[in-house]
Amino acid sequence: MKLYEYQAKTLFREYGIKVPEEEIADSPEGAVEAAKKFNDRSIVKAQVLVGGRGKAGGVLLAEGKQSVRETASRILSMNIQSVPVRRVLVSEVVEIEREYYLSLTVDRSKRNIVLIVSAAGGVDIEELARTNPEKIRTLFIEPPAGVSEEKVRILFHDIFQRAGLLKKATNVVHSLYALLSQKDCVLVEINPLVLTPSGDLVALDAKVIIDDNALFKHPDLEALRNSEEYSSDELEAKQYGLSFVGLDGTIGCIVNGAGLAMATMDIIKLFGGDPANFLDVGGSSSPEKVMHAFQILTRNKKITAVLINIFGGITRCDDIAHGIVQVKNSLKLKLPLVIRLIGTNEREGRKILEGAGISVHEDLVPAVEEVVQLSETF
Numbered sequence: 444m445k446l447y448e449y450q451a452k453t454l455f456r457e458y459g460i461k462v463p464e465e466e467i468a469d470s471p472e473g474a475v476e477a478a479k480k481f482n483d484r485s486i487v488k489a490q491v492l493v494g495g496r497g498k499a500g501g502v503l504l505a506e507g508k509q510s511v512r513e514t515a516s517r518i519l520s521m522n523i524q525s526v527p528v529r530r531v532l533v534s535e536v537v538e539i540e541r542e543y544y545l546s547l548t549v550d551r552s553k554r555n556i557v558l559i560v561s562a563a564g565g566v567d568i569e570e571l572a573r574t575n576p577e578k579i580r581t582l583f584i585e586p587p588a589g590v591s592e593e594k595v596r597i598l599f600h601d602i603f604q605r606a607g608l609l610k611k612a613t614n615v616v617h618s619l620y621a622l623l624s625q626k627d628c629v630l631v632e633i634n635p636l637v638l639t640p641s642g643d644l645v646a647l648d649a650k651v652i653i654d655d656n657a658l659f660k661h662p663d664l665e666a667l668r669n670s671e672e673y674s675s676d677e678l679e680a681k682q683y684g685l686s687f688v689g690l691d692g693t694i695g696c697i698v699n700g701a702g703l704a705m706a707t708m709d710i711i712k713l714f715g716g717d718p719a720n721f722l723d724v725g726g727s728s729s730p731e732k733v734m735h736a737f738q739i740l741t742r743n744k745k746i747t748a749v750l751i752n753i754f755g756g757i758t759r760c761d762d763i764a765h766g767i768v769q770v771k772n773s774l775k776l777k778l779p780l781v782i783r784l785i786g787t788n789e790r791e792g793r794k795i796l797e798g799a800g801i802s803v804h805e806d807l808v809p810a811v812e813e814v815v816q817l818s819e820t821f
Contacts, residue, residue, distance in 0.1 A: 451649035474515035477533035542635035564635035627657030692717030716815035733766025748818035755786025764792035779817035
């Protein structure tokens with residue numbers, strides 16, 4: 444789950460990381476009111492969950508009440524990467540002596556946390572990694588051991604050279620690590636972390652991504668979930684206990700289990716098809732969940748066939764079968780439907796479907812071959 448900049452900075456303050464004085468606004472007049480705190484000279488920043496806002500003109504300096512009003516109005520009317528801007532962050536202007544990049548993220552391949560630092564802050568870190576990788580330094584941190592003060596100091600020694608600055612930078616790392624570990628984040632990033640003329644280190648920008656699977660432990664963070672990050676179908680699916688991600692293909696997929704759903708999409712691609720979605724109905728699937736799954740899929744007018752792939756364990760095949768029959772009777776489904784059903788109560792499930800005139804596959808490959816062919820000819 445991604446957080447807006449202003450939300451991420453709230454967490455930074457909680458963990459003792461310095462950030463500018465700022466206020467959120469959702470109207471030009473609200474921005475003018477916020478800018479009064481900074482003598483009407485401020486930075487107005489679009490609050491969106493996509494990158495590239497600076498290049499798109501979503502981060503601007505405004506000087507004077509009229510300039511603040513016009514700047515906020517312009518930014519609030521923008522779409523950045525097709526995402527409408529609904530809020531702006533009005534910030535004090537911070538004098539900058541130097542800019543750095545600093546982040547902690549999860550490296551799943553090494554099963555460690557990686558600290559990333561660069562003296563070239565305020566730029567696209569991915570582009571910097573491509574063009575000047577020597578300017579980026581990393582340190583792996585083993586979660587049980589935590590941050591090694593000595594290793595961080597060695598890494599930082601010729602980056603934060605001013606007296607006392609090395610200690611301040613190390614303290615920021617400790618704060619970021621505490622935030623990452625205590626709030627179950629997968630990324631905490633400051634770009635840029637700036638050195639001010641007075642010697643402070645201030646996080647001018649903030650990026651925080653939290654592990655969705657850990658949100659049950661953090662109801663306060665769950666409340667920060669932003670609808671911008673999810674489609675209406677994804678939000679509806681979550682409401683009904685379904686895991687759904689929309690894709691660009693033509694074959695709708697309804698599967699039980701995330702791993703099986705991923706494998707099903709791979710096999711569809713292998714046989715020349717193109718999946719329209721990832722949809723996991725979960726381990727205990729009632730007929731109602733199947734109905735909700737179809738209601739979500741049938742809104743997608745690009746879908747030309749649907750594959751249901753059920754390997755029953757906790758999921759009962761007869762429950763799935765009842766749901767399919769309900770769909771057939773109530774939605775008057777016209778799309779070609781291919782079903783593979785095996786596992787718990789599969790005989791009962793087959794009997795239910797065959798009684799409704801619906802054929803069922805036992806093996807997955809013939810089912811995929813059929814749905815790909817039907818999708819191409821529908």
